Amino acid sequence: MNHFPPKPASRRLFGTDGIRGRANVAPMTAETALRLGQAAGLLFTRGDHRHRVIIGKDTRLSGYMLEPALTAGFIGAGMDVTLAGPLPTPAIAMLTRSLRADLGVVISASHNPFEDNGIKLFGPDGAKLSDATEAEIEALMAEDIGDRLAAAASLGRAMRLVDAGGRYVESAKSSLPRGLRLDGLRVVLDCANGAAYKVAPAALWELGAEVIPLGVAPDGFNINQGCGSTVPAHLSAAMLEHRADLGIALDGDADRVILADEHGTIIDGDQVLALIARSFLAEDRLAGPGVVATVMSNLGLERYLAGIGLALHRTPVGDRYVAETMRAHGLNLGGEQSGHVILSDFATTGDGLIAALQVLAVLVREGRPASAVCRLFEPLPQLLRNVRYAGATPLQAPPVLAAMTEAEARLAGTGRLLIRASGTEPLIRVMAEGEDERLIAEIVEGLCAMIAGVAAEPAAP
Structure with a gap:
């Protein structure tokens, strides 16, 4: 665990x-x-x-x-x-x-x-x-x-x-192999009314793509509001409406990306990592035989990477921990399921635009639709729930520790259990994944109920 x-x-x-x-x-x-x-x-x-x-x-x-x-x-x-x-x-x-x-x-x-x-x-x-x-x-x-x-x-x-924006556009464009262009590709780009609202459409347009921009009219209040990577349904609907080849949804500061294929099906950060890993491996561009991801990445990703001879190094949640581990192991690819993808050949932190450009490069080279290219493994059932608490963390309470031990035993090596305190909110995040979806649901709901009950008890005098 x-x-x-x-x-x-x-x-x-x-x-x-x-x-x-x-x-x-x-x-x-x-x-x-x-x-x-x-x-x-x-x-x-x-x-x-x-x-x-x-x-x-x-x-x-x-x-x-x-x-x-x-x-x-x-x-x-x-x-x-x-x-x-x-x-x-x-x-x-x-x-x-x-x-x-x-x-x-x-x-x-x-x-x-x-x-x-x-x-x-x-x-x-x-x-x-x-x-x-x-x-x-x-x-x-x-x-x-x-x-x-x-x-x-x-x-x-x-x-x-x-000229700060122009400098970044040129830097992002340079992550594509020289001579490769995006002519003929129709791309829906949702900038979440955030920081990339000018530079991301400019970069894709300059590379030859037909860009259908969404979320590019910020007013100080509408950042991430009904759009961006946290509202993937918005991107999916736009993909069907515009019959585009790939959908790209950034978050408010554009360091993460979620994609959608031509059918509007969402492609998360784990699938993006798998695709780039396969591509870089084939082109001898991987710095080492491994990829870095956090404890939240799906076990299906780990199994897929193992199948092509790559190790998955896991870190705590946070792209800076991913970056630190990449440097420690001499690796140039890492990321998070949420869409932070770090390509250290081009950037020191997660970059949603550069990650999307690597996927577009594969689409151009293979000449196949995103639905055929971007789903490389079947994710194992995974369930995440949050429990809000006040005061001291309930994770050290004996009943909670006992419940976690029991849950781990029930998984019996067929899945993973992750329980952690959020680093930004007073929440306990409970995640489990495995081959038995019903068992995963029972474990997560039971642990959440136990944690919530302990959190609601008054502190001992």
């Missing part, structure tokens, strides 16, 4: 993907953003060069509040600030390296509704910061650092990078 503990107490603000919460409510306030800019700026001011941070965001209204607060914090720490405006998370990771910046910052709550927002940080290598570095930043935020901020003559400056 896989069981990962909640984040350590030394990281109260940072979850599995930066700081996230309801906009203008602690911790997602202008004050927090200011303190974060000051602390991160001080920590990453190393050496005698002019220090730079690049800041991007998605299309949420609250970005207008958090962006200037972060800018003020970094300038007060003596860092120059480059503002990129609305751009995908992977674009900021790419620009951090391209500009030789000391830090990259993305203001986004990814697939969450507009009321939420978040802040995630990238180091100079374009990779998300480690738990240890985030803990250092959080410790600095709690200190009185006023006397360590820059003197008046050493304050940073701010400038806007006017």
